[in-house]
Every structure is written in C-alpha cells, then in structure tokens.
Amino acid sequence: MYRRRRSIFDIMREMEEAFEEEVESMLVHLKELELSSRCLEPFYELFEKPEEYILRVDIPGADRGKLEVRARGRLVSIYAPCNYSVPYRDGVRTCATCYRLEVELPADASWEGVRQRYREGVLELRIPRNVREYRIKIE
Amino acid sequence: MSGSIAPYLFEKKKVEQGTPIIEGLPEIGLVGTITTAYISSALKGYAVGYIEIPDVPPIVTVLESRILEPCRLYSVSLEQRQLLLLYSDVPVPPKSMWSIANSITEIASTIKSPIISVGGIPEPDRLDIEKPKVYVLSNDEELIKMAMATEYVQRFENGYLTGVKAAILKSAARRDVKVLLALVQSHMNYPDPGAAAEVVTFLNKLLGMSIPIDPLLEQAEQLKMQMRDLMRRTSTNLSMMPIGLQLESPPGYIR
Numbered sequence: 027m028y029r030r031r032r033s034i035f036d037i038m039r040e041m042e043e044a045f046e047e048e049v050e051s052m053l054v055h056l057k058e059l060e061l062s063s064r065c066l067e068p069f070y071e072l073f074e075k076p077e078e079y080i081l082r083v084d085i086p087g088a089d090r091g092k093l094e095v096r097a098r099g100r101l102v103s104i105y106a107p108c109n110y111s112v113p114y115r116d117g118v119r120t121c122a123t124c125y126r127l128e129v130e131l132p133a134d135a136s137w138e139g140v141r142q143r144y145r146e147g148v149l150e151l152r153i154p155r156n157v158r159e160y161r162i163k164i165e
Numbered sequence: 166m167s168g169s170i171a172p173y174l175f176e177k178k179k180v181e182q183g184t185p186i187i188e189g190l191p192e193i194g195l196v197g198t199i200t201t202a203y204i205s206s207a208l209k210g211y212a213v214g215y216i217e218i219p220d221v222p223p224i225v226t227v228l229e230s231r232i233l234e235p236c237r238l239y240s241v242s243l244e245q246r247q248l249l250l251l252y253s254d255v256p257v258p259p260k261s262m263w264s265i266a267n268s269i270t271e272i273a274s275t276i277k278s279p280i281i282s283v284g285g286i287p288e289p290d291r292l293d294i295e296k297p298k299v300y301v302l303s304n305d306e307e308l309i310k311m312a313m314a315t316e317y318v319q320r321f322e323n324g325y326l327t328g329v330k331a332a333i334l335k336s337a338a339r340r341d342v343k344v345l346l347a348l349v350q351s352h353m354n355y356p357d358p359g360a361a362a363e364v365v366t367f368l369n370k371l372l373g374m375s376i377p378i379d380p381l382l383e384q385a386e387q388l389k390m391q392m393r394d395l396m397r398r399t400s401t402n403l404s405m406m407p408i409g410l411q412l413e414s415p416p417g418y419i420r
Contacts, residue, residue: 049401053397053398053401056397057394066393069354069355069393069396069397069400071353071354073289082292084352084354084355084389086385086386086387086389086390087386087387087389087390108390110390145292146292146359146385147385147386147389148292148352148355150292
C-alpha cells in the first residue's frame with residue numbers, strides 16, 4: 027500500500043513540540059517541588075578551567091551567616107536559609123524558607139584548598155582540580 | 166495618532182510623535198525587564214498599549230485584580246517629555262521573535278519614533294566587574310553620536326547579536342526606523358539589577374533624566390528573588406537560541 031512520506035518540516039515541528047512539552051513539564055515539576063517543600067533550587071553555573079572548577083550559585087536574600095556548604099565524595103551540598111515571599115493570589119503569598127542545591131562535580135575535584143566568596147547574592151566556590159600532569163617529550 | 170496602530174495602542178491619551186520607545190523584553194540577565202520596570206515605577210508609568218505574542222497559548226497577567234496583556238507598552242512623562250517602555254511578564258519564544266520585532270518597528274514607524282533597545286551581553290567574569298561597561302550600536306549616525314556624547318558608553322564593534330534585538334535591527338532596516346542598542350555586561354543566567362542600574366544611568370545621560378539608581382541597587386536582592394520564575398523561563402528560551410555566538414567574534418576576513 028502506498029504511504030506518503032512525511033515532510034522533514036513536519037518531523038522537525040513534531041520534535042520541537044515534544045521538546046517544548048518536556049520543558050514545560052520540567053518547569054511545572056520544579057515549581058511544584060519548590061512550592062511544596064518551601065525550598066528553592068537556586069540557579070547555578072559550573073565552569074571548568076584547567077586548574078579548577080568554578081561553581082557559582084545565585085542565592086539572593088540568603089542569610090549569609092547561616093550558609094552551609096558540605097562536600098562528600100563528588101557531591102557538594104549548599105543550604106542557605108532565606109526569606110522569600112512574593113504575592114501570588116489574593117491574600118496568598120508564595121513563600122520559601124531556604125535554598126537547597128546538590129551538585130555532582132567531576133572526579134578530579136579536590137576539596138583541599140577550596141576558596142569561596144559571596145558577592146551580590148552570588149556564592150562562588152573555586153574548587154582545585156587534582157590533576158597529574160606529565161610532559162611528553164616530542165623528538 | 167494614526168489608526169493603523171490601533172491593535173497595539175489602546176489608551177486614548179495621546180502618544181506624541183517622535184516619542185522614544187525603550188524596548189526591554191526578557192533576555193540575558195533580565196536587564197531590559199528590570200530597566201523598563203524600574204523606570205516605569207520610578208516615573209509612575211501607565212499602560213497605553215500592548216503587543217500580542219503570537220504562537221503562544223492564551224496568557225493574561227492579573228495584577229491587583231486588573232487583567233493585563235503580558236507584553237505591555239507603558240507611557241511615562243518627565244518634564245514635558247514622554248517615553249514609551251516595552252515590558253513583558255513572559256519571555257518571547259524564539260519562533261515569535263520576528264513577529265514581535267515587526268510589531269515594535271511598526272509602532273515606531275507609525276509614530277516616527279526611534280527605538281532604544283536595552284539589554285545584556287553575557288559576561289562570564291561579571292562577578293569580578295564592579296562597574297559593567299555599556300556598549301552601544303546604532304543604524305543611525307546621529308543616534309550613535311548622541312550616545313557617545315554621554316561619555317558613558319563604548320561602541321559595540323565586533324561580535325554577534327541574536328534574538329529579539331537582532332530581529333529589531335533587521336526589521337527596522339526595512340521600515341527605515343532608527344534604532345539604538347545599549348547592551349551592558351551582565352550575568353547570563355541570573356537577574357542582574359547592577360547591570361540594569363548602569364543602563365538607567367546611561368539613559369539618564371542620553372535623555373536628560375535624573376532617575377536615582379540607589380533604590381534599584383538597594384532592592385537588588387529582593388528583585389532577583391521576585392524575578393526567579395521569569396529568569397528560569399527566559400533561560401530555557403535562551404537555551405534554544407545560538408546565544409553562545411554572543412561570546413564569539415566573527416571571522417572578520419571580508420570587510
């Protein structure tokens with residue numbers, strides 16, 4: 027039986043729609059989790075440099091004095107109490123009491139000599155890399 | 166005012182010909198959003214119109230029981246001078262960018278206004294920068310001269326632009342609309358009120374305004390928290406764009 031081939035544009039449109047649905051479902055899930063746990067997942071960036079990893083976490087309004095950063099194996103956990111409260115519906119405010127984040131770093135991250143700073147609501151951790159370097163002689 | 170912009174400008178109060186339109190749709194660091202929202206609240210702006218974002222499901226914003234379009238045009242007055250501010254509560258999806266840019270240039274062309282498009286350019290080392298630099302680019306020599314005369318900005322010389330701003334520049338060329346881009350070094354994935362403060366300072370100098378930036382800097386952390394959800398959606402949108410291009414330089418072989 028003859029079957030018409032689908033256009034490449036139809037296939038691309040379907041893929042785009044599937045991706046958008048996936049993203050929306052992820053955003054809904056994240057928001058539901060934040061609302062039910064009253065704990066915010068902060069935005070973060072992880073940069074890889076030759077000698078270190080830079081982890082930047084945006085935690086505006088965090089109580090700096092009660093900031094907790096723990097490392098276990100490759101996992102770094104950040105906990106920061108905050109007072110997040112924004113208008114939502116009449117008489118209702120969305121509230122959160124803390125930021126919580128867990129990030130798994132690559133295997134060569136070394137917790138010895140980690141440097142940190144907190145500026146303009148952004149926590150930055152500079153984590154050295156345990157890199158063994160060998161020089162190969164080219165003849 | 167011509168009737169041809171009726172779909173966008175619903176407020177009967179007069180919009181003066183030549184009124185500059187400051188475009189601040191959500192993009193990198195939400196710089197444009199913070200800038201337009203701050204100017205509008207500082208100068209007590211009122212909504213005079215909207216732009217429909219096509220290709221998105223129906224969305225309305227409800228603020229203090231008022232039903233609003235998500236992408237709104239505000240009018241502010243300062244010493245007998247009027248400004249229009251374009252602000253949006255939702256990010257513009259990549260597939261709607263051409264249409265939005267065409268709507269903006271259509272309004273500008275009808276009321277014979279220049280567009281001042283403000284936003285951020287990603288700066289990976291933003292955290293180390295105390296005072297982010299503002300770069301300007303224009304399709305009009307007079308506008309660029311005015312911007313450079315403030316002695317607060319540098320010329321954007323080489324690089325790429327993507328997103329709504331690129332679409333506005335292209336659409337403006339077809340309609341002969343003057344555009345000035347003011348782009349500030351900004352965090353890419355977090356709201357950046359500090360960068361927005363630099364843009365407000367530049368606009369103060371360019372347009373002869375004196376909007377204080379201290380309140381903006383004082384509210385910075387609160388603002389960042391309030392804009393979390395918009396930032397998350399904007400970042401998701403930006404991930405579908407070749408935003409990495411803005412960190413690259415063009416080959417520049419053919420000049």
